Amino acid sequence: MSVEQASEHSGGPLLELNKVTKYFGGLAAVQDLDLQVWPREIVSVIGPNGAGKTTVFNLITCLYRPTSGDIRLAERTLVGLSPDNVVRRGIARTFQNIRLFNNMTVLENVLVGQHTQLKANILGAVFHPPHVVHEEDEARRRAIELLSFFGSELIERQEEYVINLSYADKRRVEIARALASNPRLLLLDEPTAGMNEAETLEAVKYVRRLRDELRLTILLIEHKLTVTMGISDRISVLDYGRKIAEGLPEEVRRNEKVIEAYLGKGAKAEEQESVE
Amino acid sequence: MSIANTLVPARDTRALLIKWIVGLLVPIAVFTFVWSGEAIINNALLSLLGTGNVALGISLFIQLAIFILILYATVIALAGYLVAADSGQRGMIALWIDILVFVLVPLLLVITQGLIIGLALCAIVWPLFFLVRRRFAKALHYTPPQPLQNLQILDAEQRAELMSRGIMGGFWFSVALAVVWLVADLIFYITGTLPTILLILAVIRTLILPVAGYFLGRLGGVIALRRTLAQKDNGNGESSTDRAGRRISKRRQLQELSTSHKREEARDLVPNDLPLRSTGAQRFYLILIVAFILFYPVIDPFLFSFGTDGRLAGYGDAGYYVILALGLNIVVGFAGLLDLGYVAFFAIGSYAWGIIGSTQLTNLLSLPPINPHLLSALFWPMIIGAALIAAFFGVLLGLPTLRLRGDYLAIVTLGFGEIVPIVFLELDKYTNGANGIVGVYSPAFPGANWLSATPYYYLILGLIVLTIFVNIRLRDSRLGRAWIAIREDEIAAASSGINLRNTKLLAFGAGAFFSGIAGAYHAAKLGGVSPDNFSLGDSIIFLAMVVIGGIGSIPGVIVGALAVYSINLFLLAQLDTLAADPSNPLFAVHNAIASVFPGFTFGNIRNLIFGVLLVVIMIFRPEGLIPSARRRRELHAAADEQVEVGALDVVPGAPGFEDEVRI
Numbered sequence: 025m026s027v028e029q030a031s032e033h034s035g036g037p038l039l040e041l042n043k044v045t046k047y048f049g050g051l052a053a054v055q056d057l058d059l060q061v062w063p064r065e066i067v068s069v070i071g072p073n074g075a076g077k078t079t080v081f082n083l084i085t086c087l088y089r090p091t092s093g094d095i096r097l098a099e100r101t102l103v104g105l106s107p108d109n110v111v112r113r114g115i116a117r118t119f120q121n122i123r124l125f126n127n128m129t130v131l132e133n134v135l136v137g138q139h140t141q142l143k144a145n146i147l148g149a150v151f152h153p154p155h156v157v158h159e160e161d162e163a164r165r166r167a168i169e170l171l172s173f174f175g176s177e178l179i180e181r182q183e184e185y186v187i188n189l190s191y192a193d194k195r196r197v198e199i200a201r202a203l204a205s206n207p208r209l210l211l212l213d214e215p216t217a218g219m220n221e222a223e224t225l226e227a228v229k230y231v232r233r234l235r236d237e238l239r240l241t242i243l244l245i246e247h248k249l250t251v252t253m254g255i256s257d258r259i260s261v262l263d264y265g266r267k268i269a270e271g272l273p274e275e276v277r278r279n280e281k282v283i284e285a286y287l288g289k290g291a292k293a294e295e296q297e298s299v300e
Numbered sequence: 301m302s303i304a305n306t307l308v309p310a311r312d313t314r315a316l317l318i319k320w321i322v323g324l325l326v327p328i329a330v331f332t333f334v335w336s337g338e339a340i341i342n343n344a345l346l347s348l349l350g351t352g353n354v355a356l357g358i359s360l361f362i363q364l365a366i367f368i369l370i371l372y373a374t375v376i377a378l379a380g381y382l383v384a385a386d387s388g389q390r391g392m393i394a395l396w397i398d399i400l401v402f403v404l405v406p407l408l409l410v411i412t413q414g415l416i417i418g419l420a421l422c423a424i425v426w427p428l429f430f431l432v433r434r435r436f437a438k439a440l441h442y443t444p445p446q447p448l449q450n451l452q453i454l455d456a457e458q459r460a461e462l463m464s465r466g467i468m469g470g471f472w473f474s475v476a477l478a479v480v481w482l483v484a485d486l487i488f489y490i491t492g493t494l495p496t497i498l499l500i501l502a503v504i505r506t507l508i509l510p511v512a513g514y515f516l517g518r519l520g521g522v523i524a525l526r527r528t529l530a531q532k533d534n535g536n537g538e539s540s541t542d543r544a545g546r547r548i549s550k551r552r553q554l555q556e557l558s559t560s561h562k563r564e565e566a567r568d569l570v571p572n573d574l575p576l577r578s579t580g581a582q583r584f585y586l587i588l589i590v591a592f593i594l595f596y597p598v599i600d601p602f603l604f605s606f607g608t609d610g611r612l613a614g615y616g617d618a619g620y621y622v623i624l625a626l627g628l629n630i631v632v633g634f635a636g637l638l639d640l641g642y643v644a645f646f647a648i649g650s651y652a653w654g655i656i657g658s659t660q661l662t663n664l665l666s667l668p669p670i671n672p673h674l675l676s677a678l679f680w681p682m683i684i685g686a687a688l689i690a691a692f693f694g695v696l697l698g699l700p701t702l703r704l705r706g707d708y709l710a711i712v713t714l715g716f717g718e719i720v721p722i723v724f725l726e727l728d729k730y731t732n733g734a735n736g737i738v739g740v741y742s743p744a745f746p747g748a749n750w751l752s753a754t755p756y757y758y759l760i761l762g763l764i765v766l767t768i769f770v771n772i773r774l775r776d777s778r779l780g781r782a783w784i785a786i787r788e789d790e791i792a793a794a795s796s797g798i799n800l801r802n803t804k805l806l807a808f809g810a811g812a813f814f815s816g817i818a819g820a821y822h823a824a825k826l827g828g829v830s831p832d833n834f835s836l837g838d839s840i841i842f843l844a845m846v847v848i849g850g851i852g853s854i855p856g857v858i859v860g861a862l863a864v865y866s867i868n869l870f871l872l873a874q875l876d877t878l879a880a881d882p883s884n885p886l887f888a889v890h891n892a893i894a895s896v897f898p899g900f901t902f903g904n905i906r907n908l909i910f911g912v913l914l915v916v917i918m919i920f921r922p923e924g925l926i927p928s929a930r931r932r933r934e935l936h937a938a939a940d941e942q943v944e945v946g947a948l949d950v951v952p953g954a955p956g957f958e959d960e961v962r963i
Contacts, residue, residue: 087795107795111795111797123791123792124789125785127788128784128788132781135778136782139778139796146810149773149780150770156777163778201796202796204796205796
């Protein structure tokens with residue numbers, strides 16, 4: 025941990041993708057992708073459908089293994105880790121088509137998110153020594169605290185099964201669950217997908233607050249250009265698995281390749297990539 | 301408030317008193333006078349006075365006395381609670397019909413047919429009753445009242461009123477009971493079946509009962525008061541503290557909760573339209589059930605006369621199925637890993653104690669035989685030892701299945717279930733092959749006679765309690781949450797930091813652990829182990845127990861195990877014996893079928909009947925008899941919105957109970 029923190033202060037990028045390539049059979053989903061995310065930055069990855077955005081997330085979280093190239097978090101490689109170890113390193117994510125534990129309550133979902141933060145083993149679970157009791161109480165307290173990030177609404181529904189929540193609330197619970205693992209880097213996969221205007225505005229607000237109040241670094245996939253342009257420090261544009269542009273929102277907006285990729289192909293429809 | 305004031309019922313209280321006193325008095329009178337209540341009490345009293353006509357030990361008397369005290373005290377307190385908790389919305393007749401169907405009918409069936417067959421018949425009667433009732437409700441265009449309309453916030457005055465109603469409930473119920481009892485005893489005395497000395501005691505009892513009723517009613521009132529909503533500005537005691545330590549008033553919580561949640565909450569509150577079904581009343585049922593189970597070996601001879609040992613042995617067998625089902629529930633219910641080879645770990649546990657707990661091990665190692673007493677005492681550490689050995693193999697056999705899911709996992713585990721018994725069969729040098737191991741020692745415990753079934757009954761009871769305790773602890777722990785998370789969504793679980801490999805292996809290990817316990821018990825009880833005790837059929841039966849009871853639900857799995865055991869291994873196995881008795885209706889059925897198909901026996905179609913029953917249960921209750929809250933939501937997510945709570949009381953725990961809530 026101390027090594028990682030030192031590197032953070034030394035000014036290197038928090039996340040670094042180096043010539044990352046991923047083939048599915050003969051199809052290159054991601055090709056020679058270079059990407060750097062610096063501490064406390066909000067970086068967006070945009071691109072038309074099938075551009076490989078979610079694949080990039082799956083590569084970072086080690087759900088996929090890159091065909092070639094290297095992915096580093098604070099200068100330590102992630103390639104070859106199991107997904108849970110990636111979480112232990114400090115990366116948490118949400119999913120494009122919300123993946124909550126539907127038949128668990130809001131509180132339980134956030135508690136599962138704290139899995140890496142808790143230590144109780146099977147004997148502790150059975151015998152309830154004082155430290156486990158304390159840890160559980162503390163975990164519940166922290167879960168409530170995380171839910172309170174989104175106002176009082178989720179706290180009042182903490183005993184609700186998430187399957188009964190509204191779409192926007194589900195998104196919030198998913199983010200709370202991700203935050204529960206105490207990450208340094210948060211990957212948000214289309215956090216405003218399926219939301220209406222007001223909800224989108226609110227989502228934009230809390231993404232900013234995540235950075236400002238919780239000092240998180242955020243990598244974002246987003247379809248709504250208004251959202252991306254509003255909150256990103258930098259934007260990377262993918263098309264057919266390759267990076268076609270990168271830079272400040274203003275630069276990207278005027279980039280001809282980007283305009284062609286977006287307008288030339290009309291890519292507003294729902295993206296159908298799935299994790300597997 | 302003076303006692304005199306508390307005991308004079310107001311007009312609206314009078315109706316409640318009549319409703320509940322009649323409702324509860326009839327079943328308790330049936331138990332006392334028609335069945336064996338009176339006999340149990342008289343025997344206990346006579347042995348106290350040293351004039352008992354049967355040679356009852358003093359410990360037996362103490363047990364009988366405790367059981368009797370718990371039984372009557374609980375019922376009186378329950379009367380107090382029900383009078384206090386009733387909102388008075390439901391009519392008398394509807395309640396009495398419910399008590400008739402859910403208490404009296406089972407009581408009479410059990411008295412006439414025996415425990416298991418009686419309960420099995422109830423399982424047929426109840427669904428029919430629901431059907432008829434639903435038809436009637438439809439025909440009369442009856443819509444049940446919404447319970448939420450009756451959520452009341454009580455002020456101090458109403459709370460005092462509630463309390464006095466509780467006291468009155470207990471008091472007047474006891475008075476009624478005392479009077480009925482005294483009259484009955486007088487009749488017995490006149491007809492000469494009651495010794496004079498007991499009549500004196502009966503008079504004393506008549507005097508004590510109302511006093512006891514006053515205090516027990518008070519207790520019922522206190523319990524009812526605990527479940528009321530009090531006014532928010534009325535001090536501190538009313539607002540509940542949520543787990544985070546944030547104070548939210550209960551009323552506020554209720555307003556915020558979703559309708560489905562409110563409905564559950566409403567069932568918990570007082571005053572209640574359905575007090576028989578409220579959580580408060582369930583506490584009383586729990587006490588009654590626990591007392592019954594705990595003292596069963598003592599009261600069984602009074603309830604069912606001869607054959608106690610045989611019955612107890614049967615219930616002991618049912619017990620290890622409960623443990624097996626609970627263990628399998630960890631793997632299948634919590635972690636969602638379909639395991640069709642669970643019998644393998646049961647076999648490993650059995651052989652673990654079979655080999656160590658007999659002369660097998662010392663013979664193999666050509667050591668001098670160990671003192672049998674020492675070997676018997678070794679059972680206690682070895683029950684954990686056998687469980688750990690089974691858990692080890694659980695992890696070991698789990699390893700190759702880690703990457704598999706669903707059907708593929710099922711096939712591989714199916715293979716293990718076949719391989720392990722064959723391995724034991726073929727390792728004949730160590731396991732005596734097909735002959736199995738004989739002469740396995742029973743446990744040692746000071747004062748216990750292991751030739752009778754009673755010690756095994758208590759042993760398995762203790763093991764079940766232990767298993768349930770550990771299961772609940774595991775379910776509510778970090779590990780349990782991880783298991784359920786994996787079941788819900790493996791990818792999201794992994795992305796939340798759950799190590800899939802270790803967590804799944806722990807599920808296999810924990811599941812196998814309990815089958816090891818059951819195995820050691822099985823070997824000790826049977827006094828031997830043989831490879832043909834373990835077959836694919838057993839694995840399927842264990843799985844059926846979990847699925848029928850309700851996947852992932854601990855109470856459901858217990859009920860499922862008992863139901864499947866009593867249907868398949870008890871009832872269906874006995875059909876031919878029953879049919880051989882000319883006084884039994886099955887005799888005629890058997891003859892009628894045998895005249896068409898010569899040589900017909902029920903044994904031939906036993907599996908067919910069982911299979912048809914499974915199909916029927918799964919069609920009508922796909923979520924199991926007592927589903928977990930999660931599971932119910934899963935299967936009825938769409939229908940959940942139009943839920944209406946049934947208007948009629950159903951005894952909680954009755955098979956139709958959840959059915960009613962769902963409609």
